[in-house]
Amino acid sequence: MVKQLPVLKEKKVKKNTSRKLLLILLLLFVVILAVLFFRSSVSKISEIQITGNDMVAKEELILKSGLHVGDQFFGTSKGTIRDRIRELKAVEDVKIELQFPGVIHIDVQEFPTVAYQISQENGQIAGILSNGTNVLLQKDHILVEKPILTQWKSEDPLLAQLCKQLALIPDELLTDISEIIPDPTKAYPDRIKMYTRSQFEITTSISLLKDKVEYLNKVIETQQPGQITMLAADTYKPFDRVTSDIEQEKETTQ
The missing domain is CATH 3.40.50.10960 (Rossmann fold)
Known part of the structure; x- marks a missing residue:
């Protein structure tokens, strides 16, 4: 009597090895993209926009912010920039907006000007703000009808x-x-x-x-x-x- 041989089961190829390889390749691809991104001009600050300032010069605000064109766009947090600028006595509040790619918009809210003061020494005119801060006026500042102290x-x-x-x-x-x-x-x-x-x-x-x-x-x-x-x-x-x-x-x- 002839006995029938049992059917041999095909060995399943383990998928774990291929998944690990795919994951490694994916991570490598992400790392390469990240390196290319941070080395490209797209990841850098291309422009710093200042609005809302009247008493404080734009150059002073940018200097106080610690920002420079060419720095990493995501290198400094909005909270840090805000805290730096609010150290200026004339500044009441600041709003920071990041506009990708490369543009940082800083909207400044100054304490309102309530009066003016004229220096007896050199005749320079200063604006007196609501918090008592004395700020020398910029050359292009337009005087409005306020009391002289x-x-x-x-x-x-x-x-x-x-x-x-x-x-x-x-x-x-x-x-x-x-x-x-x-x-x-x-x-x-x-x-x-x-x-x-x-x-x-x-x-x-x-x-x-x-x-x-x-x-x-x-x-x-x-x-x-x-x-x-x-x-x-x-x-x-x-x-x-x-x-x-x-x-x-x-x-x-x-």
Whole structure:
């Protein structure tokens, strides 16, 4: 009797070896692409764009950012760039946008300018920001109608308080004020004197300025030039009456 031989099973080729080889080739390909990418001009910074700056020069902002054209595009984080630029006293906030390939856009938000100051030594004009920072104006800066601060010392803490108050007042309520000088007394250590372009002389205090400025504008719009006091009580005298009072005082003292 003839016995039937068993059917031999074909040996299956193991796929593990081929998968490992494919993975190695894939990783090698990725490494080669990465090397080629970081060596190419596509991976470099090609342009640094600055917007929003008015008081701080573009060159100063780029220098502070630590960025250079030709550096690696992904070499520095947006947070690091933002922190560097915010160290500038004139800068309130910064937004960074990476625009691939190669463009870094920096949008700067400065503290608003609330007044100007003229140096008595060289006549240079500086912008005074809402945080009290003093910034020399660039040559192409266009002056707008802001008060001139005179007789103020840069280290005076009342100067910073005044700047904060000015920043809280709408621009249209400040356009007529031409000059602000310190005029302290024992009763009002933060008292100030202001002069307007419409020939008024105002005495008030820094702490009361924001609340009193609307009254000031109503008087200016309806009355002839004179002296306005805005302290515990509000008073107004036209200059002809002020002159008359001064003459009467002279007569009584003679």
